[in-house]
Amino acid sequence: MGRSPCCDKLGLKKGPWTPEEDQKLLAYIEEHGRGSWRSLPAKAGLQRCGKSCRLRWTNYLRPDIKRGKFSLQEEQTIIQLHALLGNRWSAIATHLPKRTDNEIKNYWNTHLKKRLAKMGIDPITHKPKNDALLSAADGQSKNAANLSHMAQWESARLEAEARLVRESKIRSHSLQHQQLNPPGFALESPTSTLTVPEPIVQGLGVSPMPMIEFGGTSSGSSETAGVVKEEGEQEWKELGSSSNLADYKEGMGNSLSSFTSSLLAMTISMDGGWTPESLRPNNINDNVGTIMEEGFTNLLLNDSMDRSLSDSGKESDGNSGGSGDGSDYYEDNKNYWNSILNLVNSSPSDSPMF
DNA sequence: AAATGCTGCAACCGCAAGGTT
DNA sequence: TAACCTTGCGGTTGCAGCATT
Structure with a gap:
């Protein structure tokens, strides 16, 4: 100590x-x-x-570091994970394995935080700023609904956080068994250990780091999201011989499903357009995926447009998020929260995070 | 061309957790 | 059990380069 x-x-x-x-x-x-x-x-x-x-x-x-500009998907992932995890940069970095926690932190502080602020979203809490909310509102009912959803979100987030802490303990316990005889040469990422085959160690110049993509076109299920998470798989391989594997997987599954359920309920009420049919188990993932898919990208793209307008001297009229009226603002915020659910929902069931 | 301000990023610092003796 | 050691993490700082005046 x-x-x-x-x-x-x-x-x-x-x-x-x-x-x-x-x-x-x-x-x-x-x-x-x-x-x-x-x-x-x-x-x-x-x-x-x-x-x-x-x-x-x-x-x-480290040879497995990707440098240079962050892609839109990377930005999206960072913002979404930050909403869920806060300033836990190393945890966020595990979902962007070629990026370091330091780089992500810097990028957040210098770019994303400002952009969210400009959109009228508090970069710390990811809640809409009250003044913006009030000024942009087109009716009290929407305001009340929005605030209510924020509270629900916070509740769901806290619950997920508590579960993450609980289950990470299970996980770290399991991993201890595997760290007794690590084969080969271990390259450590900020938060995880990768075992690199000997030829890569010798080369050290080029490392075929596992390609990791995030399911931007998620249909909601882990299998169909197109997500390849070899780092996560590595951990699962490590866990494979552990007697705690079953417990761990079950715990993670329960955690995800519970958190997703909470968010789902919240999102359904936000959207307002859900039918009993859409809530049947087979349809939930598809519907969530479809709705979520658009939200965040639109939000970022809209903001990018704002930025380009701003850069060319055509500053927007001062409304948060470049929206001209309160309903747009409401939609933007709804999409924002939906996108976070999208991330959670599209996370692979064997993700180290979930 | 010089001064000033701003931005982005690499690196440092202090703290905490977990392991070892 | 306590002291010590090692490592990882997140906040912060300092500086180089660029933009603006």
């Missing part, structure tokens, strides 16, 4: 890394693997503390 000793004693270097230092760190890890970060700098001939080396490796030198 104690504090780690201060690592900047004895004149250890701080600040930006030089190419030479990068090379030393890379060469050392390539040859010896990671080992202990604390002893690594001395062995590698670096005047850095282990913490600095670890950070440099995880955030910059």
Whole structure:
């Protein structure tokens, strides 16, 4: 429990890394693997503390890092997961495995937070800002309904969060069994450990990181969402020999289904257009998927249009989200919440998160 | 061309959790 | 059981580069 000793004693270097230092760190890890970060700098001939080396490796030198602009899907995923998880960047990063938690955090702080604020959505709570809500309203009933749904959302979110904590304990317990004899060379992402085949270790320049796509065209079921989550599968493989596997899967399944049910009920009431037929088990996923599919993308695209208008000097009239009236605003917010349900609903049943 | 302000990002810092001795 | 060690996480800072005045 104690504090780690201060690592900047004895004149250890701080600040930006030089190419030479990068090379030393890379060469050392390539040859010896990671080992202990604390002893690594001395062995590698670096005047850095282990913490600095670890950070440099995880955030910059790791071969399985994708750099550059975030795609629309990545943005969407970040915003949705942030709504669910808050500032748990490492958890969010597990759904964007080629991105580091630091990069996601930076991107959120510098881009997405501002964009949500501009849309009239509180980037912390993901709730519509009250003033915007009031000014944009076209009727008291919609306001009341919106606020009520926000409360329901918060309730469902808290419940999911509590379950996540509970079930992650089960999971970490199970994983302990598998970490006794890790085969090969382990590359650690900020929050998870990937075992990389020997040839990749030797190459270190190119790593065939599992392609992970998110089900933008989700039909609602994990099988049809087109989601390939090899990192999650890796964990399931690791769990495979665990006696807790069944419990874990069952727990995750229950968690997802309960949370989804809560959100589903909420969304149905928001949409207002649901029929008993649409609520039959076979139809629920399809309907949810269809409705959700459009919402978030539209929201982002609308905002992108706003931005381009704004960039070309045609600033919108000041209404949040570029909407001209309250009904549009209401629709935008409804879509926003729906999109979050979409993410939850399209998460694979074997996702490490759900 | 210089000064100033803004933005984005790499890196640092402190804390907490979990493991080890 | 307590002290210590290691690692991971999230918040924050500092600086380089770009835009604006």
